[in-house]
Amino acid sequence: MGTRRSGYFKADYAADLALLDTPFRRVLVGLLVLAVLAVPQVAGKYVVYVCNLTFIAIMGAIALNLLTGYAGQISLGHSAFLAVGGFVSYHFAKLGLGFVPVVVITTAIGALIGVVVGAPALRLRGLYLVLGTVGFHYVVFFLVNEYQTSGDDVLMKLTGLLLPVPDLGFVKLRNEFQWYYFLLGMLALVTCFAVNLVRTRVGRAWIAVRDRDITAAALGIDVGRYKLLAFVVSSALTSMTGALLAYVVGSVSAEYYTLTLSITYLAMVVVGGAGSILGSYLGAIFVSMLPYAITWLFESLGVSTRTQMVYLVPSQIVVFGLIMILFLIFEPRGLVGIWQRVRAYFELWPLRKSILSERK
Numbered sequence: 001m002g003t004r005r006s007g008y009f010k011a012d013y014a015a016d017l018a019l020l021d022t023p024f025r026r027v028l029v030g031l032l033v034l035a036v037l038a039v040p041q042v043a044g045k046y047v048v049y050v051c052n053l054t055f056i057a058i059m060g061a062i063a064l065n066l067l068t069g070y071a072g073q074i075s076l077g078h079s080a081f082l083a084v085g086g087f088v089s090y091h092f093a094k095l096g097l098g099f100v101p102v103v104v105i106t107t108a109i110g111a112l113i114g115v116v117v118g119a120p121a122l123r124l125r126g127l128y129l130v131l132g133t134v135g136f137h138y139v140v141f142f143l144v145n146e147y148q149t150s151g152d153d154v155l156m157k158l159t160g161l162l163l164p165v166p167d168l169g170f171v172k173l174r175n176e177f178q179w180y181y182f183l184l185g186m187l188a189l190v191t192c193f194a195v196n197l198v199r200t201r202v203g204r205a206w207i208a209v210r211d212r213d214i215t216a217a218a219l220g221i222d223v224g225r226y227k228l229l230a231f232v233v234s235s236a237l238t239s240m241t242g243a244l245l246a247y248v249v250g251s252v253s254a255e256y257y258t259l260t261l262s263i264t265y266l267a268m269v270v271v272g273g274a275g276s277i278l279g280s281y282l283g284a285i286f287v288s289m290l291p292y293a294i295t296w297l298f299e300s301l302g303v304s305t306r307t308q309m310v311y312l313v314p315s316q317i318v319v320f321g322l323i324m325i326l327f328l329i330f331e332p333r334g335l336v337g338i339w340q341r342v343r344a345y346f347e348l349w350p351l352r353k354s355i356l357s358e359r360k
Contacts, residue, residue: 019195036184040177048176054288055183056245059190061268061280063237068266069274070198071230072210074126076262077117077133080140081235083257084110085242087144090161090252099166099173103243110239111232118231122224137259145254160253163246179248186244190237195277197233206230207275267320271327273336282335290323291316 040048060082067073085106092102117136124132148161166173173179197203205226208216217223246252264287272283294316298308331337 040180045176048180050288050292052176052179052183052248053245054285055180055187056241056248057265057268057288058281058284059187059241059244060238060265061272061284062190062194062277063234063241064265065269065272065274065277065280066194066198066206066237067230067234069269069276069279070203070210071206071227072213073121073227073230074130074266075133075234076130076259076266077136077140078238078265079257079259079261080133080137081110081113081238082242082245082261083140083144083254084113084235085239085244086246086252086257087147087161088239089243089246090163091147093163099168099247103240106243107236107240110242111236113239114232114235115228117235118228121231122227134259137262141254141257144257148254160251160256162251166247173247183244183248191277198277202226202229210275264320267324270324271334273334276334276336278339279334279336282339286335287320290320294319 039051043051060078064075064078067075088106088109089102092105093099097105117133121129121132168182171178173182198206205216205221208219208221209223209226213223268283268287269280270283271286272281273279295308295312298312298315303311327334333340
């Protein structure tokens with residue numbers, strides 16, 4: 001006796017293009033949106049601030065995932081583009097420009113620097129590309145550090161360069177709750193842009209270049225052009241994210257933009273799942289919440305404050321490294337791979353066992 005798979009089937013082209021292609025997904029996303037909108041109503045100021053930083057981390061992870069996960073161009077220069085966004089924002093804000101023009105200009109300058117970095121990177125691949133982006137990171141770090149220490153204000157040299165309160169025209173973003181809804185809207189825009197971009201010809205070309213650039217070139221894809229475009233799009237989004245981060249924190253300092261920050265964002269892509277926008281969400285949330293989870297564990301075990309000051313940061317680094325190793329070995333598809341297996345399991349539930357037994 002033959003069996004047919006249970007589930008929801010796409011019967012036309014429109015259904016295949018739909019982002020939320022099943023009733024279950026539409027309901028799930030709707031409930032998640034309502035829950036996220038309600039967070040500031042039930043959570044405290046500190047929790048909302050952590051959520052704001054997590055939103056920014058997700059945007060940064062999406063930007064890197066477009067370059068590394070979809071286009072296959074591994075980069076450790078992510079921190080440098082965040083620094084570009086932060087310091088360019090400060091410079092133009094100091095000249096008297098408003099928040100919106102500053103963010104737009106910062107995004108455009110980030111795209112331009114993406115061309116400058118991406119053009120020579122077209123001749124590099126693998127380890128040489130990684131080393132090239134590391135070199136770019138140190139060049140930017142030197143320049144922003146010189147910029148920060150070149151002024152006469154000694155206090156700003158130590159604490160960072162202060163940015164004004166952003167003004168949208170109809171409201172000033174003075175507190176964490178106002179920032180929460182603004183960043184949530186920005187995250188929605190970035191997500192829609194990225195999701196639709198990877199479904200276009202550009203996204204398909206990136207995937208082809210990532211999987212096998214020689215075959216992609218044989219099929220008529222301009223490999224150099226699409227690699228350069230990946231750098232431009234990623235650097236533009238990253239610079240915009242850096243600008244938003246600087247405004248949320250209220251200051252910008254060269255000490256923050258270390259190579260460790262680039263590795264952290266790369267870990268978000270690896271842990272969440274390379275080549276997946278959902279993976280960017282999962283990885284950014286997981287990596288962002290990990291330090292807080294370890295701190296909570298120390299406090300739950302009754303570890304003294306003095307001991308925490310000594311061992312907390314090293315413990316976070318060790319756990320962070322172990323998690324990356326475990327994911328690379330046992331779950332290379334990341335958290336999104338786990339989610340896909342869980343979803344596939346419930347597609348056949350509760351008929352899964354009977355169908356599998358009949359197939360055997």
